[in-house]
Amino acid sequence: MFRLMAAAAAAVALVFGLFPSISPTGAAGFKTVISFGVNRAADDLDPVTQDANPNIWAYMQIYQQLVRVNAAGDGFVPDLATSWKVSADGKIWTFTLRPDAVFSTGEPVTSADVVWTFQRAHDLDGPWQWALEPMQAITAVNAHTVAITLKEPFAPFLSDVSLFSNSIGPVSKFKSASHEEISNHPIGSGPYMLVDWKKGEQLTMRANPHYYGRGLPKTPELRIIYIPDDNTRTIALQSGRVDGIDYPPFSLLSALRGDPRIDVQLNPSTAVSHVLLNVSKAPLNNAKLRQALSWATDRPGIVKGVLYGNGTAATSFLPITTPFFDKQLKAYTLDLNKAQALLKESGVPTPVTLRAMVQSGNADAQTTTTLLKGMWAKIGVNLEIEPLDRAAATQRMRNLDYQVYAGGWTNDVPDPSELASYEFDYVTAKSYHTGYQSAAMTALIKQGEREMDPAKRRQIYYKMQELAIQDAPLIWLYYAPYTDALNKNMHGFVQLATGPWIFTNVTVAQ
Numbered sequence: 321m322f323r324l325m326a327a328a329a330a331a332v333a334l335v336f337g338l339f340p341s342i343s344p345t346g347a348a349g350f351k352t353v354i355s356f357g358v359n360r361a362a363d364d365l366d367p368v369t370q371d372a373n374p375n376i377w378a379y380m381q382i383y384q385q386l387v388r389v390n391a392a393g394d395g396f397v398p399d400l401a402t403s404w405k406v407s408a409d410g411k412i413w414t415f416t417l418r419p420d421a422v423f424s425t426g427e428p429v430t431s432a433d434v435v436w437t438f439q440r441a442h443d444l445d446g447p448w449q450w451a452l453e454p455m456q457a458i459t460a461v462n463a464h465t466v467a468i469t470l471k472e473p474f475a476p477f478l479s480d481v482s483l484f485s486n487s488i489g490p491v492s493k494f495k496s497a498s499h500e501e502i503s504n505h506p507i508g509s510g511p512y513m514l515v516d517w518k519k520g521e522q523l524t525m526r527a528n529p530h531y532y533g534r535g536l537p538k539t540p541e542l543r544i545i546y547i548p549d550d551n552t553r554t555i556a557l558q559s560g561r562v563d564g565i566d567y568p569p570f571s572l573l574s575a576l577r578g579d580p581r582i583d584v585q586l587n588p589s590t591a592v593s594h595v596l597l598n599v600s601k602a603p604l605n606n607a608k609l610r611q612a613l614s615w616a617t618d619r620p621g622i623v624k625g626v627l628y629g630n631g632t633a634a635t636s637f638l639p640i641t642t643p644f645f646d647k648q649l650k651a652y653t654l655d656l657n658k659a660q661a662l663l664k665e666s667g668v669p670t671p672v673t674l675r676a677m678v679q680s681g682n683a684d685a686q687t688t689t690t691l692l693k694g695m696w697a698k699i700g701v702n703l704e705i706e707p708l709d710r711a712a713a714t715q716r717m718r719n720l721d722y723q724v725y726a727g728g729w730t731n732d733v734p735d736p737s738e739l740a741s742y743e744f745d746y747v748t749a750k751s752y753h754t755g756y757q758s759a760a761m762t763a764l765i766k767q768g769e770r771e772m773d774p775a776k777r778r779q780i781y782y783k784m785q786e787l788a789i790q791d792a793p794l795i796w797l798y799y800a801p802y803t804d805a806l807n808k809n810m811h812g813f814v815q816l817a818t819g820p821w822i823f824t825n826v827t828v829a830q
Contacts (some may be wrong), residue, residue, distance in 0.1 A: 351828040353541040354810070356821070357553045357565040359682070360710060361520050361546035366503040367487040368440060371447040371742075371749065372714075373730060373819055376484045378523055378544055380820040382424075383487030383508035386415050386434065386466075387478065393590055393641060393817025394734050396478060400429060400488055400509065410473030410772065413481075417464040422530035423490045424513035431460035436491035438468070447749050448485035450741050454769075473772050479733035484820075511537040511824045521546055537824045538812065548710065549681040557582065557805055563828050564806040564813065566821075569683040570628045576805050583808045586630060586801040587815045590639040590731035592739075595692065595795040598723050600755025604674070608666035610792040614652040615659035616699045617692065623798050626687045630803075634796035636785045637743055641817065644736050644781035651789060659699045670700035676724035677706050677713045688726045688797065717753045726797075730819040736781050740765050744788065756793035 360374035367379060386401040401415040421429035435458050442452040454474040459467050470477065480486070490507055497505075506514055511533065512525035523544040527537050545562060547553040550569045556562045558579060568576060568584070576582050597604045597613070604610060619633035632640070635651035663670065674696075678689045686707075693703040703724065708716070716722050729752075731739055743752045744761045751757065764784045771777040788794075802815050812825035 349830055351539065351563070351830060353543060354539045354564075354823060354826055354828060355543045355545060355562040356823075357545050357547040357556050357562040359548055359550065359553060359565075359567045361548075362517075362523060362544070363519065363711075364503050365506045365514070365517075366499050367485050367489075368444050368448065369446045369499055369503070376732070377820045379487065379506055379508070380484060380510070381512040381525055381542065381823060382506050382510045382514060383484070383489070384421070384510050385482055385484070385486050385488065386417075387482045389482055389732075389734060389816060389818050391814060391816055391822075393588070393731075396482055399482075400434075404478075411470045413468045413470070413477065414461070415466045415468075415481075417466070418532065419464055420532045421509050422532065423507055423509045424528040424530060425490060425493065425507055426530055427490055427492060429488060429490075429509050430463050431466045432463075433488055433491050434458075434466045435460050436495060437488045438486060440494075441486055446485070447742070448483060450745070450748050451480035451483050451485060451738075472770065475769060475772055475777060476733070476735040476737040479735040479737070482733055483738070484732060512542055533824065538827050539823070542823050550683045554805070557807065560807070563810045564804060566802075566804055567684075568803055568805040570626060570630055570803065571683060571687075573628065573630070573803065581808055583806045583810075585804045585806065585813075585815075587804065588641070588817045589800065589802045589819070590641055590817050591728055591800055591802065591819075592634060592637065592639050592731075593688070593726070593728040593797045593800060594634070594637075595688075595797065596717065596722075596725045596727055596752060596754050597793060597795065598720055598725075598755055599793050600720050601723075603666075603668045603672060604723060606666045606668055607791060608662045609668050609672075610795075611790075612659045612662040612666065612699060613696060613701065614792050614795050615655045615662065616696050616701070617652065617795055617797070618654045618695050619652075619797055621654075621695070622688060622691055625691050626684050627798065627800055631798045631800040634798050637788050637794065637796055638736055638739060638781070638785065639731050640799055641734075642731055642736050642739070643734065644778045646782045646785045649782075649785050649789065652795075656698055663699055663701075671702055672700065673702040673704060674723045675704045675706055676726070677708050677716065677722050678726070679710045679713055680707045682710075685726045689724075692724075692726075718750075720750065720753060720755050732818050734818075736784075737765075737769050740768060740781070740784060743794070744784075751793060754793045756791065758787070758791060761787055761791070 362374045362378040364370040365379045384400045387396045388399040390397050402418045404415045438458050454470045456471045457469045511531050513528045515526045516524040525542045527540045553565045557565045576584050623631045638645045741748045746757045768780040809829040814822040
């Protein structure tokens, strides 16, 4: 169990709202609570051990990093560190912490907290361990200065420092805590702190009274409410039960735009929608079959059918906004003749039947998979659709117990290394749970991380994109904006291009 020393006991009481002095009080004329409906529930709030957006975007309200990605998703701004510098040989990074940063427990954020956080993220076996793999040592120079020594210069290091998995926590509370204790009782220095978590239902957060941003957050309480069904979530917004929702289905955007009470937002994103193929088992361990499926996929047709035109057909595994995206890449287009020829070359007897998992209640995924069923049938591939709830589908994906699964990715940093590692490095995440393994791709990933010359680095990522097209462990479908629908009385909401919501300046007029 979490050790409850006197100070910690007070902190937990504070966290769980036992002190009447922190009851929400908002400015006159504004709601004291923001209610936001989401399509996926958070299930793990330990920054180091999990990789799902609902968790990341939730705990980013609580935690801070040394630096963070700017709103456009193409650079960095200070967060807990007010400044940073790198030595001439590129191996020592020095960060200066802001002196007024304080955890929600009332303890100041010091270099000891940063050292412990980074060392844990470096040592713990998790999906983001690769991000600190080049770190050789981290030391506290003084109470507010930290020096990180790398084994060798590492091109994406500042990007990796900004990664959510390097969220700073208090060593005094977390050093002896288990993963479950850190997940269930997150403590950060961000604008909000967790006060209640009804798993599978709702997260309730209140303003961190020690947050260094004076007068922020503007609304004292934030409730993130899980409403998985797209239609139910939309009705919740229209009925006033919630003030905003994420991922309203594209099929409902036109109707929502016609509602004078609703503001529909299409925000710039780093999102890529794709189809995962389990390449660890027959018949999808056959590259020519995967290439045939790629040529048989009508991406513009999916953009029209799923996004109602609000997107762009994908050509690469990288989002368009990511550095080193190859605009000249010879990507897959719809060509049934090539698809049929490759299917014949594959030696896979036809007709062949594949099974596709689909998340129940996810209208976009259901439409995508239904369209694929019709497209692939034209070359003799029958797609059997298997509806599952999200938790069951995710578990089967991670166990490589599936064949076809439509999903998506959001780039968390403005650098291609993160997605390249997650999608094609088997050690990181079983190559995005496809089972793909390629020595040539792994070598390119390592080269891309260590090459400091931007021009040479660009060529490495161009080669990587070409190899990805050739091996086709995934089928990349489209680039889409983030969709949010808000009560028109809600102002100040921001969704970063890398995904997380920013509620710090949000107000909702009564």
